[in-house]
Amino acid sequence: MLQGFKDFIMRGNVIDLAVAVVIGSAFTAVVTAIVNSIINPLIALVYKPDPDSGEVGPAFTGIHGEEVTFPLGGLLTAIISFFAVALVVYFVFVLPMNKWKERQAAKAGVVDEAVPAPTETELLIQIRDLLESQRGTVGAPTRSTEPPSI
Structure with missing residues (x-):
């Protein structure tokens, strides 16, 4: 005490x-x-x-x-x-x-x-990869980690 x-x-x-x-x-x-x-x-x-x-x-x-x-x-x-x-x-x-x-x-x-915060694109890629792994599409062809160019 x-x-x-x-x-x-x-x-x-x-x-x-x-x-x-x-x-x-x-x-x-x-x-x-x-x-x-x-x-x-x-x-x-x-x-x-x-x-x-x-x-x-x-x-x-x-x-x-x-x-x-x-x-x-x-x-x-x-x-x-x-x-x-x-x-x-x-x-x-x-x-x-x-x-x-x-x-x-x-x-x-x-x-x-200070650890730099991930960019919005990096966060979206992580979310996409997580959703793919939860759906069981791990063996599906992987997409590019680069954002699409305009």
């Missing part, structure tokens, strides 16, 4: 996921602080903050006369946070883990050579 649990935990994808979640949540706070400290003040240089909500972004007058602010700062925070966290997780964890798995496979002698 414990061996099965150990095998499950030691799978690369489980470890990748756990590390990504922990680092992603920790790094999100850092990126959010950077965006709130640098990006949002830069946006505030161009747009006046909404006095009611404190949101920074372009303000427009609505149909009923009240001013509506589109919170551009919050949107940029979310976009930059997502890409920064994804970038860090990929380069710090996913890429090294993939390299490690490739080295482990090379040490184990596993060769990942």
Whole structure:
């Protein structure tokens, strides 16, 4: 029972996921602080903050006369946070883990050579030969394995 649990935990994808979640949540706070400290003040240089909500972004007058602010700062925070966290997780964890798995496979002698897929003509010839052998026409004259020329 414990061996099965150990095998499950030691799978690369489980470890990748756990590390990504922990680092992603920790790094999100850092990126959010950077965006709130640098990006949002830069946006505030161009747009006046909404006095009611404190949101920074372009303000427009609505149909009923009240001013509506589109919170551009919050949107940029979310976009930059997502890409920064994804970038860090990929380069710090996913890429090294993939390299490690490739080295482990090379040490184990596993060769990942792509076998070329048979062509459509080759598959049809195999199907024809199989059907002929099932019908019992093995002794019948064989046909050419070359496709007919036009």
